[in-house]
Amino acid sequence: MATPDPETDETRATAEVVARRSYGRLVASLARRWGDLTRAEDALADAFERALRTWPDTGLPDQPEAWLLKTAHRRLIDGARQSGVRAHAEPELQRLLEEVSERADPDALPDDRLGLMLACAHPDLDPALHTPLMLQAVLGLDAARIGAAFLVSPAAMGQRLSRGKARLRERGARFEQPGKDELAGRITPVLNAIYAAYGTGWDEIGASESRVRGLADEALYLSRLLTELTPDIAEVWGLYALIAHCESRTPARRDSEGRFIPLSDQDTALWRETTIQNAETALRRALKLAPPGRYALEASIQSVHAERRFTGETNWLAAAALYDGLVSHTPSLGALTARACAHGEAFGADRALEALAALSDQAGAYQPFWAAQAHWLAQAGRGDEAAGAYERAMALSTDPAVRQYLFERAQAL
Known part of the structure; x- marks a missing residue:
């Protein structure tokens, strides 16, 4: 077995840190200058590869990001020359190379x-x-x-x-x-894309935890990045507040044996208080900038749930009213299903079942609808119907822990 090389390990570790911290900024700079995302990514990948080959011998540069940016630009310039660039463009390439040499430090770039x-x-x-x-x-x-x-x-x-x-x-x-x-x-398509990365429509029952967790950290990072890049847009702060509130509950969604725990049964002492505070600060910023849009409304609903950590109770009347506002703004099936549940908590099972009945034609294979239907049928004492809805919800669940939770609920009827 080969002896580990400390210098190679240090080089790789440094490259990984740079990639995490600066990758997007370096690619963006290259893409803006060259107008081609594929070429920018390829050039930066080549620069990282060269770094792993040369840094163990030459030592780490004082400014690793600057070295990578300059190396990537050289690769692109060489590629332009090899592709048969017209003679009159050669001076422009040389000027670009000189400019890159002078301004290679990413901190000096927009x-x-x-x-x-x-x-x-x-x-x-x-x-x-x-x-x-x-x-x-x-x-x-x-x-x-x-x-x-x-x-x-x-x-x-x-x-x-x-x-x-x-x-x-x-x-x-x-x-x-x-x-x-x-x-x-x-900005809206960007916000929607980041939210989709986190998990399109956060559903406390029925969301595939493995899928949501798969990109959760990345989505939180991107939403926080947007607050730095566009601090005057309310919905940017609303999206960050929404994701941060959801992320604050991650430690409470599974017990020590991996069993699913719905929001209503979670131990609020496990919720991350610092993350909640960050979410609340962002939500206040959003509401000061403009009337609430979709993401600020969703964040406000999550804020109502967060209050249970401090008061021990959920203000379901407030949640129901906020869901009314959300569905008037974004009447998605997920929002309408969640609204039915909030109305059930605030006004009783019959109100929830009435609202769910209006959605039955479009419910199809939407698992959260059937989980909600089963719950409220059980609350209304309609056990046989609830059992059928639980069976449908289980069949549509992709998460084994959620299926087990629903099975146990059905067995308790």
Whole structure:
């Protein structure tokens, strides 16, 4: 067995730290200058590879990010020359190389990550590609990791990402930050993509924990990054508040043996108080900037739940009223199902079942609907009907722990 090389290990560790901290910023800078996301990613990957080969011998540079940026630009310039660049463009390439040498320090460059995120949410792209592109371009996740999160094979996800980047190139996508007025109208697809990364529509019953956890940290990072890049947009703060509130409860969602624990039964002492405080601060910022939109409303609902840590009770009247506002803004099946449950808690099982009955035609294979239906039928004393709904909910559950929880509820009828 080969003896571990401490210098190689240190080099790899440094490269990993740089990749996590600076990858998106470096790719964004390269993409803005060269107008091609694929070439920017390839050049930066080549720079990282060269770093792993050369740094153990030459020693770590004083500014690793600057070394990577300069090396990536050289790769792109060499590629342009080898592709038969026209003679009159050669002086421009030389000027660019000199400029890069002078300004290679990323701290001296504008932060282009917002422009990169907006490009990944380009209106000419299939919306289903917005999130995967953003995860790869901004965070450097590979197709295998992204595919696993979205239940797609690595090969299929790789093909989708390649087609999306080619589409951006064909459309001449700009990787620059728009003006303030233009930004407000373009930010929503970015917010939606980040929320989709966290788990489209957070459902306390029926969400696949493994899938939600798969990209939870990345989504939280991106939402926090947006608050730094666009601090004057209310919904940016609303999204961060929403994700932070949900993340604060992660330690309480499973017991020591891995059994699923619904929100109503969670030990609030396990909720992360610092994360709750961060969420509340962000929510207050959102509400000061503008009337609540979708994400601020959802964060406000999560804030009501968070109060139980301090008061021991949930204000279901407030939750029901907030859900009324949310469905008037975003009448998704998930929001309507959750609204029915909030009304049930506030006004009784009959109110919940009435609201759920109005959704039955569109419920189909939506597991949270059937879990909610089973719960409220049981609360209303309609055991036989509840058993059937529990069976349907179990069949639609992808998480074994959730299936076991529903099975135990059905057995208790």
